[in-house]
Amino acid sequence: MIELAEVVFRWPGQRKPCLAIERFHLAPAERVFLHGPSGSGKSTLLNLIGGVMRPAQGRIVVLGQDLAALRARRRDRFRADHIGFIFQQFNLLPWLSVLDNVLLACRFSSRRRERAGNARAAAERLLASLDMAPSLWRRPAAELSVGQQQRVAAARALIGRPEILIADEPTSALDAERQLAFIDLLLSEARATEAALLFVSHDLRLARHFDRIVEMQAINRMAGEADR
């Protein structure tokens, strides 16, 4: 599903590479918990998998597709078609309604639009199963609580059943109770769509819900060395 080999990445303007990963992989429908200290390159790795950044060296193969072989345009399309992202906070466009935020994923990908069937119905079904009251659907996203926003972000990541879900500390803005509820929802939805899930967090207490735990320092030779 995801294969990294001998990947080296350096942020523009920085001397030392931020990532040097010999090997990393993610199997189909696998749920992986990725953790590591701040600055160890977790978010950077997600940028590479999403094809937003290109490595200086190495191979990144996603769903059998070597990302290096794709032009920027095709990489963007590939990301839209196959990967759903959830970030720590501010995932939504505040001036769009809840529903439109979810549907945004289908606007950029015809594949996900098709896989969603009736996109609007799919969005409503997802929102409902993520415990979003219908009265909120037409509200601007700016009016939601942080927990609600994260659930809308999850619905957007899930719509159109992308093969890969990537969540970058999606729960760190939530309180402990809501963290668990959110992870439960995310995991069950991922299971329902048979998506692989790459979940990033430094909160090791959450790790037990996942199939496999990966420590950033273990895969990134540069972890901790990059200047913070």
Added chain:
Amino acid sequence: MKALFALAFKSAWARRFLLTITLVAIALATSLLLAIERVRLDARTSFTQAVSGVDLVVGARGGALELMLNAVFHAGGSSHTIRWDSFEAWRRHPAVAWAVPVSLGDAYRGFPVVGTTPDYFRHLHHGDKKPLTFAAGRSFAGDLDSVFEAVVGHTVASQLGLRTGERITLSHGMTELSPLHADKPFTIVGILAPTGTPMDRAVFVSLEAISAIHLDWVAGAPTPGLSIPAELVRKFDLAPKTITAFYLGLHQRADVFRLQRAIHSYVQEPLLAVLPGVALDELWSLLTQVETTLLTLSALVVVVGLAGLSATMLASLESRRRELAILRSLGAGAPEILLLLATEGMIVTAAGILAGLVLLALALIPLAPLAHGYGIHLSWRPPAASEWMILGAIFLSGILSSLVPGLRALRMTLVDGLTPRS
């Protein structure tokens, strides 16, 4: 594409207060530029239309422009006169179809008085060869029984609220403070329909009337102790001795240069014959520099407005880092980001242009009567070709100036990736 437009619109709408300020700046700049262009265009058509159908304007030798300004636009100081005999001689020339004399120098409350013959209303045209018509009444009779009859142009009538049958007192000279011909009032017998030419601002009387009101005048002032009552003027010889100029219409336009040469070599009196079109071209070339300066200045105002657009959009980028990163994560690439920003620039510019057109239409309401006073017929109408070009140029420049924030946004998304660090 449509989705991106909707996104751009909603995003811009969320920042509408800031963007409205730039929109207003663009609107003001657009209407300023358009107003200048419109006055320029409409002044040209108005002036050109004022001499429609006249093949030659003949007056005393001097500057061609001076003659035109004087004889056609009734502007400029009193110029030299020519002898009536000269007019009589040239009207009988075989190439000449019609001839109309004009005598200028008097005024009615700031409006020029044109002494002429009833032929004036038959032969002079306006606009696209449209004949003159009367909104009310008729031409002055032009005979000795009814010397003190006057026809007024449309603007004169509407501005002073005149109707047929009313009596008016002319003054000697063009300024409001000129001495009055108070002893010889005129009766308004006709009001011309609007023409959009200087004729709208004129008062027309017969040449005999001009002679009559000056009977007891010498060297521009009433002769002390001498006053000839209006009833008695018929006893005097009112036949005109001098006129300011005359208009000629030819049977064959092709004869115009030949006739012009002939008039120039008229030995009895030094005359000047002017082809109105040629003289107007001369006028335009004189005005071009002024116009270019004005247009350049207002184009600079547009540039300032668009620079404001650029600056506003640039300033808002910092707070939109998150928005752009979200779009990136959803699959938006460089083209979409550029397009998003360009669309925003396009929306603001287009709205600014529309608002500018509305402003222009509103500005024309008070401006049109003002310009009409100068013989310029300003009106609301859809933009002319050159105005479309201006609008198109503003529109394109608006999109271009949004490329500056667009490129900046691209750079930002490149260094930010999915996780902006602010």
